[in-house]
Amino acid sequence: MKPELDPVSGRSTTGHEWNGITELDTPVPKAVWFFLITTFLFSVGYWLFMPAWPLGTTYTKGLLGDDERANLTAAIKAATDERGAWTRIVAEREPVAIMADGDLMAKVRESGRTLFGNNCAMCHGREAVGGPGFPSLVRGTTLWGDTPEAFAETIRVGINSGHTDSRTSQMLAFGRDGILTRQQIDPLVAYVRGLAQQGSTTGKQLDEGRQLFAANCVACHGEGGEGNRSLGAPDLSDGTWLYGGDDASVLQSIWHGRQGHMPSWDGRLSAWERKLLAIYLVDLRGNPR
Numbered sequence: 001m002k003p004e005l006d007p008v009s010g011r012s013t014t015g016h017e018w019n020g021i022t023e024l025d026t027p028v029p030k031a032v033w034f035f036l037i038t039t040f041l042f043s044v045g046y047w048l049f050m051p052a053w054p055l056g057t058t059y060t061k062g063l064l065g066d067d068e069r070a071n072l073t074a075a076i077k078a079a080t081d082e083r084g085a086w087t088r089i090v091a092e093r094e095p096v097a098i099m100a101d102g103d104l105m106a107k108v109r110e111s112g113r114t115l116f117g118n119n120c121a122m123c124h125g126r127e128a129v130g131g132p133g134f135p136s137l138v139r140g141t142t143l144w145g146d147t148p149e150a151f152a153e154t155i156r157v158g159i160n161s162g163h164t165d166s167r168t169s170q171m172l173a174f175g176r177d178g179i180l181t182r183q184q185i186d187p188l189v190a191y192v193r194g195l196a197q198q199g200s201t202t203g204k205q206l207d208e209g210r211q212l213f214a215a216n217c218v219a220c221h222g223e224g225g226e227g228n229r230s231l232g233a234p235d236l237s238d239g240t241w242l243y244g245g246d247d248a249s250v251l252q253s254i255w256h257g258r259q260g261h262m263p264s265w266d267g268r269l270s271a272w273e274r275k276l277l278a279i280y281l282v283d284l285r286g287n288p289r
Contacts, residue, residue, distance in 0.1 A: 140240025209262025
């Protein structure tokens, strides 16, 4: 049967008609055929060369033998081996030698920031600037020293923690326990703030505060309020305050006393991690963000 031709375009029709409209027998565009064939060939090739078909408890491995799980396992092993190489150096070398090695310190800064963020940032802040009741680790005088060894020991044993070697720090409650009266504490507050060049006092108040400080505070904080690192007594003259340096905060500290707490990380962090973290903090103090 001779195909019917469309009188306008001269092309053959399919013979289908809808309300006087005849469908042209238009061929599929070559571009569509190209992409369909290409997709089909790619699929067949992928099935042949790559892992593709599930087979119960296993799957087809493909001619290339590519395995993402094996690739990931190999990548993790390579990273672990590479990490193990430089962490052994950190564990064996003295801190001063580590800090003199630029390439090694780049790794210490990267890993130290992660360790600090995962273990210390909740209290001391992401940038180690501290907050009320939590000391800044990048400025001011540290309680027990700012060497890598001092930091590492504090991290290991904690402060007022349950560790047998814990650092211990306790300030008396001079007001609550009746050691000093409120009338005595007021000039003492003014004198303590004056040690850090904050606040103002009259001559009489200054003398009274100095005498009270000498009688009650010098044993721990020193004559000039410079603190005592062997006792964990803070420096009162450096302008850095752990609980606030305004009148109300200093009064609160003297009246009720203070006892900070830091958990021991012995058993939570390995020896080399504590050492790395201590070096990171020392470096951070020299290069604060």
